[in-house]
């Protein structure tokens with residue numbers, strides 16, 4: 001296996017949206033792989049070689065069920081981006097590469113009471129105000145430089161710390177996954193280097209794929225759910241924020257990947273790819289990683305809380321009114337790079353598992369106790385950015401996710417071109433004029449990175465969300481179109 005081409009993998013068709021990689025492909029696979037894709041997407045996935053990574057993940061000690069690939073899957077570090085794997089919480093492993101470098105990268109959606117026509121004359125002002133309000137760029141500083149004690153509070157309390165400091169409202173926490181704070185944070189498991197990288201970056205977007213985007217509701221698939229989520233009006237203006245834990249989470253990932261690599265021999269693991277390096281969940285290293293990962297997850301939630309406050313202030317400055325929650329209520333915040341201990345039925349038995357979601361979104365169905373009460377009758381909001389030119393989507397989790405995919409679904413459109421290929425295919429200038437022609441106003445910090453983010457570099461998000469909808473993992477609620485994109 002290792003890094004061999006996906007073309008050699010014997011794929012078995014399960015149905016119109018699912019494909020199986022049987023364990024006979026390689027005797028080291030402990031469970032089969034299952035990949036979600038239609039006929040079109042599976043061809044893109046095969047040519048990307050990500051299927052090999054789905055098979056590699058299936059060799060992890062303690063993996064249960066299936067090694068899963070969502071339709072937005074593409075090549076990643078060890079695990080594919082768009083991959084989901086659950087390991088037994090008692091005797092399985094946690095793999096830092098299975099969470100990714102941007103721990104708790106995630107998406108937050110805010111509604112407004114404005115309609116597209118009402119902001120037409122103010123789009124440039126709004127774009128400028130947002131660009132000023134949201135610090136961006138590789139390694140850039142954030143809105144708030146923390147003291148060491150404040151950094152500790154952020155690691156322990158996440159978005160709650162930010163709300164208590166005046167960035168947003170208590171009600172924002174109710175509509176944040178885990179209420180914006182993952183339990184089990186261990187600041188003592190975080191390196192000095194990670195602290196140094198994070199302490200000046202709270203309240204910053206970062207670069208490249210991270211963005212804030214003003215959009216409008218262009219199509220509604222499910223009126224009842226859209227209404228419950230507060231996005232029930234065609235033409236309604238909303239804003240999406242996509243970013244994560246910045247250099248802080250990146251350093252934590254680096255530190256623990258290094259530790260895991262150094263310990264593979266000691267644990268007696270022989271994995272097909274060194275990037276899968278992992279540690280028993282119930283080992284000193286595994287527990288330290290999960291504690292440090294929670295610190296990064298909490299930093300990311302505080303980060304998006306500050307950024308959202310900046311978005312509310314920017315709207316208020318342009319539209320001349322107070323940024324009250326009534327005017328810009330938060331819809332939801334989901335993470336898509338994380339490991340969580342959750343309970344599922346596996347082979348007829350209820351088991352605690354460590355769900356690795358790497359470029360995958362939690363998608364709990366209606367009635368689940370982890371969903372905020374106001375959404376419990378419709379399901380957990382699932383926020384799927386597409387690309388900066390075409391569209392993005394809002395879905396709600398569906399029952400199939402509990403039965404098939406450890407409560408998970410896709411996280412975006414997913415790349416169809418590598419960054420290098422995307423850079424070769426279009427210039428920044430060409431891209432900006434194409435976006436302008438489509439009516440999308442762009443403000444960008446790192447212009448040279450823009451071609452990597454061209455819509456043509458991503459799969460068609462409509463095809464991706466159709467697959468998860470048709471497979472029963474989540475249900476389509478609304479389609480959003482971009483008006484203003486602020487890119488890092």
Ligand SMILES: Nc1nc2c(ncn2[C@@H]2O[C@H](COP(=O)(O)O)[C@@H](O)[C@H]2O)c(=O)[nH]1
Pocket residue numbers: 072081105209210211213242359385386387388389391392411412413414415453458461485487
């Ligand atoms: N609406 C927009 N979507 C975008 C943009 N840039 C990227 N994307 C989508 O986000 C997902 C998630 O990215 P990841 O880096 O966390 O894997 C990605 O797959 C794209 O579909 C944008 O500017 N606007």
Ligand SMILES: [Mn+2]
Pocket residue numbers: 102105106210243244
């Ligand atoms: Mn990210």
Ligand SMILES: [Mn+2]
Pocket residue numbers: 105106242243336
């Ligand atoms: Mn992300």
